[in-house]
Amino acid sequence: MIISRYLSRELLLTQCAVSAVLLVIIMSGRFIKYLAQAAQGLLDPGVLFSLMLYRMPGFLQLILPLGLFLGILLSFGRLYLDSEITVLRATGMSQQRLFGYSLIPATLVALLVAWLSLWLSPQGIAAMELLLNQQEALTEFDTLVPGRFQSMRDGSRVTYVEELSDDRSQLSRVFITEKRAAGAGKEDRGITVLVANSGRQEIQPDGGRYLILQDGYRYDGKPGQADYRVIRYDTYGVLLPKPAASGEISEREAIPTRQLIDSDVQKYKSELQWRLSIPVLVFVVTLLAVPLSKVNPRQGRFLKLLPAVLLYMAYLALLVAARGALDKGNIPTALGLWWVHGLFLLIGLCLLYWESICLKWAQFRAGRRGVRHA
Structure with missing residues (x-):
């Protein structure tokens, strides 16, 4: 129990730090864009912070899984470098058990992401859409700022x-x-x-x-x-023309999840699967991150960071591509996005049990050589 609390604390602290940095970077870029629109008279400067607040749940639902993934890589990588994992393995700690301990904070993150994806984010998008519609009703006269071209x-x-x-x-x-x-x-x-x-x-x-x-x-x-x-x-x-503010949001993102469940529209089914996929993403990336966090103390903990991030990007890109194909009806609804999760779940299981697979293969080869000599 003490080890579980220690590992969970290390993981969550690292994840919070990484997620905070990612959130600041993304929010800063989006705020600069809205600020430029306000400077052109396309938005009322008084609504900038409201827009950012409404967009934050949508950002967080994608940042938190990545933050957890990087948090596991960095926190467990440090434990490998400090030989703490080596000591734990000497007492019977296996990678499978380490993954089990990682599921505790991962479950908390998945529940938070599910709340954001299924409930809070659609509400924020709907409020943002309403605010942007009000901005589109403004004329040039309403957005004038004295002393500015x-x-x-x-x-x-x-x-x-x-x-x-x-x-x-x-x-x-x-x-x-x-x-x-x-x-x-x-x-x-x-x-x-x-x-x-x-x-x-x-x-x-x-x-x-x-x-x-x-x-x-x-x-x-x-x-x-x-x-x-x-x-x-x-x-x-x-x-006086009506300035059009660009919100870069689609109508279906603002639809409540309950309405998506009752809908037979293909794009709405795709949106529902996307919202359900994000919490599933949390558990799969946890499975991927635990074996990838294992590093040699002589190599440093950043050696596997780049290939791990590339693997995460491939996972997310494949999900987005499958979502687009599902929108067009090129993929059966029953298959949907789940085959992507299944593929990377299989990759994660192979990485997690790789040492056991290699050991059994070596034993099998040794057994066959013994039979031949006999």
């Missing part, structure tokens, strides 16, 4: 306001530049520049929104040429 319409339009009232109803010192679209086979029509001392938003009965500029100028022409047209106006209306 904001790119809209894939960079074809740039807007700048120097001051914006607290209720976002009045603007002052407005600058808008927009490329004039050219038809197929026609030359570039140049750009349009609008400047105004003030502006306000106006909503039409049909729901269209316009930015009403007052006391300004319009410049039409091509950069580098002197044939500009200048128009002075007292009032000028500009249609």
